Amino acid sequence: MADDNVYTLLITKGNDPDDQYGFYKERIDSQRDFSYIEYNTQDDELTDELFGEIDVIVLLFGLYHNNQEMFDDLFEKSREFDVPILLVRFFGMEYVLKELEEKSDAVVGWNPHCIVDAIETLVKGKDWVKPCDVADES
Secondary structure, three states, X not given: OOOOOEEEEEEOOOOOOOOHHHHHHHHXXXXXXXXXXXEEOOOOOOOHHHHHHOOEEEEEHHXXXXXXXXXXXXXXXXXXXXXXXXXXXXXXXXXXXXXXHHHOOEEEOOOHHHHHHHHHHHHOOOOOOOOHHHHOOO
């Protein structure tokens, strides 16, 4: 059943030598039943008003090393405006820094169904409990 919601996402974009952002966009845009409005950390002014509209902040772990200050700022804004954080692991890796995992509301890999499921779950105010992409990559 299609979800009629249109989600407002803030996606990390910055110093990205591996084009994690482009790959993420490809994955999430492949989901026909998922509609979203995107803001990103490079092209949009990150005002308090904007954070008041955001449903989920999507952090691409592959950008962390070159954009640590941005990640720190987004974790702070997440707490200030009560916006959940979805951390997407570096493509092909299971590992994320424990400190980032602990500050995030959900952590997923690159399975587009899992990304969408995590966003929908977080917006509904439910806890993310299943690492759906670890066991069922079929």
